Amino acid sequence: MSKKFKRRKYFIDPGIQGEYVTVVLIASITAVLITGGTIYFSIWSSILDNFSRPDAIAQLAPVFVTTNKVLLSRLLIGFGLLIFLSIFASHRIAGPLYRVHQEVEKVLGGDxxxxxxxxxxxxxxxxxxxxxxxxxxxxxxxxxxxxxxxxxxxxxxxxxxxxxxxxxxxxxxxxxxxxxxxxxxxxx
The missing domain is CATH 1.10.287 (Helix Hairpins)
Structure with a gap:
């Protein structure tokens, strides 16, 4: 029994795939910054308004730092996953286009x-x-x-x-x- 063909290379056309990944990332980053930023600042400004005493704010400072670290790490993981998935998805377009391009080049060469x-x-x-x-x-x-x-x-x-x-x-x-x-x- 022959082995089934397994794709080994996902980034085959940097031009097309780079454009695709860039568009996906820009759209995603914009959506995350607008939505996440609005939620983030709304929550923290509401919390800080309700805890206007200096000693309460001092107690919230470590929570604020920890929360920011967790959010930042999750954002970075999310963007890394987004890059990986967009490269994978772009291959569904770039792979066939690359194959068609190769065959058209053969035809132009007379084959x-x-x-x-x-x-x-x-x-x-x-x-x-x-x-x-x-x-x-x-x-x-x-x-x-x-x-x-x-x-x-x-x-x-x-x-x-x-x-x-x-x-x-x-x-x-x-x-x-x-x-x-x-x-x-x-x-x-």
Whole structure:
């Protein structure tokens, strides 16, 4: 029995994933600072207003320091967890995009032999996009195969040109018509 593929590298495209993590962090930090700051200052100002005696405030000072340390440590742990989760979540987008990019680079290099295959749990929009790219690659492949066939026919005709000029002329008209028909389908 073969081993199931296990992802080993979660940070594969620093550009996309860095942007994603940055947006998530900025949004989260802003929400935490506004909400948490409002609650924090409301509670502490209410406590300090009710304990206006200097000796009561002095007794609250250690509680204030301890509370701040606990809150700060929990915030740091929370932000660390948030960074980890956002990298993990961004990989669900960056991983398939990276794979599609690699396959498109192969196509640009002239390799039309592979389809783009993504995992079934990858981001649905990217899976749909890759299927559309596969259709395009198949269309391109078919056009290239047709052009190769035309090239072979032209080679064959060039050998017959002196022997059967009228038959060659008719076949050339047919090939030219076929090329014109297929190229009219494309907008340039």
């Amino acid at each position: 039309l032999s592979n389809d783009i295959h993504l995992r079934k749990n990858d981001t649905k929009r990217i899976v749909i996009f890759s299927r559309t790219l596969n259709k395009f690659i198949h269309l391109l492949k078919n056009e290239i195969m047709r052009e190769r066939k035309i090239g072979e026919e032209l080679s064959s005709l060039s050998e017959r040109v002196g022997k059967e000029p009228s038959a060659v002329k008719e076949k050339l008209k047919e090939i030219a018509s076929d090329i014109n028909r297929s190229t009219r389908e494309f907008k340039l």
